[in-house]
Amino acid sequence: MTYAAQIADWAAGLRFTDIPEVVITDEKLRVLDILGVALAASTLPASAPVRTAALRLGTGEESRMWGYGDRTTAATAAMVNGSLAHALDYDDTHNESVVHISGPVVTTGLTLGEALRAGGKTVLTAIVAGAELGCRIGRVVPGEFHKRGFHATGVMGAFAASVVAGKLLGLNAHQLRNALGIAGSQASGLLEGFRDGSAVKQLHPGWAAHAGIIAAYLAQDGFTGPATVFEGRDGLYNSHVGSGDHPAGRMTEGLGREWTCLHTSFKPYPCGHVVHGFLDALMALYREAGLRAGQVEKITCPTAEWMIPIMCEPRALKLKPETDYHAKFSFYFTMAAALIDGRLGVEAFTEANIRNPELLALAEKIHCIPDPDAPGTGHFKGWVQVDTTDGRRLERVVDDNWGSLANPMTPDQVQTKFRDNVGLALEKARIPNIIEGALHLDTSHDVSALIGLCIA
Template identity: 30%
Template sequence: MSSEEVVSVKLAELISVIESEKIPSAMVSVTKNITLDTIGCALAAAKSSYAESLLSANHQGGSGNIPIWGFQDGTDMYSAALINGTSAHGEDFDSSFEGCPVHSGVVITPAILSLGHMINATGEDAIRALTIGHEVMCRLGQLTGTTVHRRGFHPTSVLGTLASTMACSALLRLEPKEMVNALGIAASMCSGIIEYLSDGSSTKRLHAGWAAQSGIRASLLAQAGFTGPEKSIDGDHGVFFAFSSGANQNYEILTEDFGHKWVSINTAIKAYPSGTMTHPFIDCCLQASKEINLNEVDEIICDVGEGTVHRLWEPLKLKQNPPNEYAAKFSTPFCMALALHHNKLNLNSFSELYLSDREILNTANKIKYKINPDDPYPKEYIAKIHVRLSSGQIKEYNKHCLKGGRHEPLSKPEIIAKFQDNLSFSSLNLSNANKLIDQIYSLEEIRDIKQLNLSLS
């Protein structure tokens, strides 16, 4: 795009001409996988304390018939998007993106299914809007890289608010000028600090739901005639000035070949319920657990990307001794120790019981890091660990890619199996679950998205 073009205007024009038939079948398949995975992650959280808190707060004023996934309750579309998005992101088991760890599924899916329910959207309409939303969010992630995190904000919340807005605008078939206004409105809704890292509090979970409902609000306000600044992205006081590294960016990353090249096809379906960048290290430990005696381990040194340190490694003593189950998900040392002792990592791994397990904590406290200046993060997620044994021998283990990512994707049967495993934490019956799987993988045939939503309660 030329230097004279306004980013939001160019993006709105590109989105407005995308039709369902222009979206490649491979990308449609990815969208369906993300949709199933997102819903499964929300159902896995249905009996959690934070889901109960969301419902309790909603009972103070929310009412309507939009389903809350996994519950009999219905509510208004804003609250449904908030609750469903928060629940789906709650266990950090949801899809992520290689290029920047943004979680588009838990933002875009609840927004589109809630808004789609209200406007009687078809499954084909939903696929188009979902895919556009994923693409916008992943490209925004590529554009910002690690800068949003470095400023102390959560990219899923900040960038998700913008992406959700464009997805909802696409579903509503807004005119380009209305989309520009919607994006301008959404820019004032961007938020989400990452101070949860200090104590494992629940606000990270909320960020996805907040971004989802914000997208609905911004797009409907624009449709009703409310205005927002045209240069909300690239202006002197725009989103990139406030949340990233300044207004001067290579915005072609966001717009170049949009609608022709789909970077979101590289969305990863997570294999483990923990911070994405812990996964290659978990895989190294699963390999090592078959070959070493933990009683003989003196120290484990991990080569890491500098951009991961402030979220997953420091303060090191806190990460080695996480204060609660949620904080443990964002501790590479603790996740590694769990994998070494249990030879697996799943939703049951993060329990209060293991937080006080002396053997696991002893191993976690032996795990340290050193920065590898050649680590490709955030473009690639890799790991290398050096295990020093009491004999003096050093064993090395490598993982060259993210399991579930573009180099080692989960198969459709594996994604369905993950969904079914997540169901064991909910009260959704098996017949509804099988119906839901069939509906999602034939989404373009659904006449009214309500049919899908009603299978979720």
């Protein structure tokens, strides 16, 4: 059997009762988290073009755009909702594959689930299947998509979303295999937006969700895609990463026994995830050593070489970000903003802040150097060395970023993040009901009730 056939066979057969309780509990928190970051993003002016463009694509009544409430087709609404989920860059990341997996799978699950009036257990089963397989497809070549300029979320997200949509539509294993093959021709997303801070990257999970639904619809009606979409001569790995002996067996190794999706990190900071370990280390020095911005002579950060092109280079552009989204992928800006404010929240990325002379001067004092002994993509390590103006040397190492499986955010901390985000979009009286709905999603007979709570 080809790899697409193997994973389609597993996904088609997966039942809610097959999934360990720890995975279900984790996924319900991720549903809550994605709803929160998407609702917060619905208040951003930068999100408006996605909504207005979606409305021009055509009409429909089956699904709603979160926050806005506009009704349209499931695929179009999923494009909007997935884009909202990533607009603040506050959505989770599967460390090893460096994929923002919950953005495309949760938005596909809830948006198509609303159209189908699906129950919570059905939707959660589909989301888990998509998340698990999306992470596994990405971990075959960890970090390699980024090295070649592809946004792994856009690429892997399309495959993952096709599984979610296929499960919800009741596709059999053969149809699911075709959906994966079709998704492969839509799996896309370039990282060039890192260079100038343009908005396109936030569209990638939304486009992946849209692509996944389209692929599943086509497969349901008999359209076909290549069975060798992953390992074939012109399949995913050879076309996107380069010809070679890629360990595609990692897709199916331990499938159904080991749950790779649990190694997905929640985000405590709304910025590029690879800087989070460094932010953790810097905030520890802020709290425990009393470090303040005015005391800094120089900050040196030994950094994994694979992280440097994402957050640190070109240095001249990263030191003076052009937009708020550009600032989220500046190692120097995010670290400086965190040290000045003693935290890094949504409010850090304002027009005033990205032009703040004090913040930009502090950013100039921060330097990344290669760390040849840094771990691979499975661990977002942070290492901060601070030389102070009074001659001291302060240092802190964080081996695993806060929010990861090894250094987790607690459920209460995830809920606090949700409250802060949703408070930007909805009246606070609704917040407890949304939390209750998400954390008890498996008892819901129709997920559209939860979506109804998320309309401004």
